[in-house]
Amino acid sequence: MSLGTFQRALVDLTLAPRKxxxxxxxxxxxLADYPLTGRERDRILDIVRQPGxxxxxxxxRGNRFEVIAETFPMTCVLLEPVLRELLDExxxxxxxxxxxxxxxxxxFAAIVRRKTAAGELPIEYLDEIFAYxxxxxxxxxxxxxxxGPDAMIEAAVEFQHSxxxxxxxxxxxxxxxxGLPRGSYPARVILRGERFEVEILPAPGTSARHSTx
Amino acid sequence: MRSFVERSLHxxxxxxxxxxxxxxxxxxxxxxxxxxxxxAAAFLEEAACERPVVLHGxxxxxxxAEIFDEEYARNLAGWADRLNSPWISDHLSxxxxxxxxxxxxxxxxxxxxxxxVLDLLIPRVRFFTGxxxxxxxxxxxxYYFRYPGQDFTEEEFLNALxxxxxxxVLLDLHNLYxxxxxxxxxxxxxxxxxDLAHVSEIHIAGGxxxxxxxTDSHTGPVLEAVWRLLEYTVPLAKNxxxxxxxxxxxxxxxxxxxxxxxxxxxxxxxxxxxxxxxNAVSHVAGNxxxxxx
Numbered sequence: 001m002s003l004g005t006f007q008r009a010l011v012d013l014t015l016a017p018r019k020x021x022x023x024x025x026x027x028x029x030x031l032a033d034y035p036l037t038g039r040e041r042d043r044i045l046d047i048v049r050q051p052g053x054x055x056x057x058x059x060x061r062g063n064r065f066e067v068i069a070e071t072f073p074m075t076c077v078l079l080e081p082v083l084r085e086l087l088d089e090x091x092x093x094x095x096x097x098x099x100x101x102x103x104x105x106x107x108f109a110a111i112v113r114r115k116t117a118a119g120e121l122p123i124e125y126l127d128e129i130f131a132y133x134x135x136x137x138x139x140x141x142x143x144x145x146x147x148g149p150d151a152m153i154e155a156a157v158e159f160q161h162s163x164x165x166x167x168x169x170x171x172x173x174x175x176x177x178x179g180l181p182r183g184s185y186p187a188r189v190i191l192r193g194e195r196f197e198v199e200i201l202p203a204p205g206t207s208a209r210h211s212t213x
Numbered sequence: 214m215r216s217f218v219e220r221s222l223h224x225x226x227x228x229x230x231x232x233x234x235x236x237x238x239x240x241x242x243x244x245x246x247x248x249x250x251x252x253a254a255a256f257l258e259e260a261a262c263e264r265p266v267v268l269h270g271x272x273x274x275x276x277x278a279e280i281f282d283e284e285y286a287r288n289l290a291g292w293a294d295r296l297n298s299p300w301i302s303d304h305l306s307x308x309x310x311x312x313x314x315x316x317x318x319x320x321x322x323x324x325x326x327x328x329x330v331l332d333l334l335i336p337r338v339r340f341f342t343g344x345x346x347x348x349x350x351x352x353x354x355x356y357y358f359r360y361p362g363q364d365f366t367e368e369e370f371l372n373a374l375x376x377x378x379x380x381x382v383l384l385d386l387h388n389l390y391x392x393x394x395x396x397x398x399x400x401x402x403x404x405x406x407x408d409l410a411h412v413s414e415i416h417i418a419g420g421x422x423x424x425x426x427x428t429d430s431h432t433g434p435v436l437e438a439v440w441r442l443l444e445y446t447v448p449l450a451k452n453x454x455x456x457x458x459x460x461x462x463x464x465x466x467x468x469x470x471x472x473x474x475x476x477x478x479x480x481x482x483x484x485x486x487x488x489x490x491x492n493a494v495s496h497v498a499g500n501x502x503x504x505x506x
Binding site: 003006007010012014015039042043046047050052053054055056060061063064097098100102145146 | 233237238240248250251252271272274277278279307308309310311312314315316317318319320322325329330333356357358359360361362395423424425426428
């Protein structure tokens with residue numbers, strides 16, 4: 001089906017800006033896998049030379065990132081110096097498979113998990129904030145399918161730095177201060193409706209405190 | 214956002230929602246593929262008791278050459294039945310490609326306005342237009358590039374599609390404005406060439422500039438140029454049933470509740486002042502749009 005092939009070529013180029021740029025610059029090998037009619041080929045070559053193609057590519061990346069940033073906002077703040085390269089690497093292999101873009105966050109979590117395990121992301125606070133947001137994501141997914149406005153879900157998370165110091169700036173999408181003292185901060189994360197609370201579990205002889213989520 | 218809509222529903226004449234935000238869609242062919250989220254279902258059913266709820270889908274990708282997702286279409290139509298929706302709409306565009314393993318563009322892409330695409334669409338539209346009392350509308354899409362050598366202009370294509378398939382037009386005036394600014398044509402000429410008798414719903418919205426283009430971001434208030442297009446169109450659209458203010462939930466803080474309601478009230482005053490149709494109802498917001506729409 002030629003129109004289908006044409007549409008596939010256009011989608012692939014939208015999701016691979018480098019490929020679109022190479023084609024624009026004359027490397028027609030990018031079209032080798034698409035049996036196109038002459039008219040369709042001419043159209044693709046015309047389109048990649050239009051500035052609007054770059055806008056399309058950027059908007060597609062923005063839409064994909066929006067899904068990730070909604071789920072892992074704090075992780076993205078901490079990853080900011082390497083985020084662009086990380087997303088390039090992720091999206092080189094992973095293509096969105098549905099209109100809800102639901103796989104984006106899973107694929108992002110997988111690459112962060114793999115790289116942190118390999119020691120490739122030596123970023124202060126990343127491990128514990130990522131673990132916290134993974135827990136929040138799982139709770140949110142459970143809450144979405146759980147009826148009742150008064151539903152409550154809990155999860156345990158272990159911080160290595162004080163959540164009181166980490167979470168308030170990150171919830172405003174700013175980096176926390178560097179060099180916070182390490183320690184053990186077991187916490188209970190509670191989701192009530194759409195609101196998260198973090199209860200820092202008491203050290204011996206003290207009572208629990210609430211932080212923001 | 215939800216509490217705002219619940220508080221403000223009485224200020225609206227109908228509510229347009231993106232139903233895809235309210236369900237989990239497992240892959241095509243999966244058993245029990247669609248799972249409506251209980252909170253969303255309850256919200257929509259309660260709202261539908263007070264006001265008409267119209268469904269504005271983002272997942273049909275009706276112009277995909279290789280895919281016509283009948284499971285999706287049946288699910289959408291089923292929800293329209295359940296909510297007694299007076300109309301359903303989606304976009305004149307595609308985002309889904311592939312056979313077996315699907316890939317999504319993460320943005321709605323335009324189709325060339327060719328005879329081949331027109332012939333592809335007509336039986337698909339008829340899937341929806343067979344339900345008495347419920348219209349099916351397709352929205353003119355925003356596009357950032359243009360296809361050279363098309364068989365039809367967009368207006369000619371929409372006129373022919375409506376005439377041959379029985380669908381209506383969801384005329385997005387912000388998309389039209391965006392396209393006219395980015396590609397240097399007259400939006401008024403476009404409106405003069407479009408058979409406005411096919412227009413059942415109008416969208417208005419705000420947008421921002423990016424990389425030298427005006428984009429359809431659905432952020433902020435409606436642009437003055439779009440208000441002027443609305444004033445031009447409303448008297449000519451004899452079968453207009455409603456005007457919808459679209460806003461992205463990220464702009465909720467930017468506009469505030471009063472800012473959103475101001476947009477709706479201004480649109481209502483234009484329809485009441487200039488509307489040609491005795492059946493015209495006025496407008497609603499609540500179209501909480503996710504990225505690719």
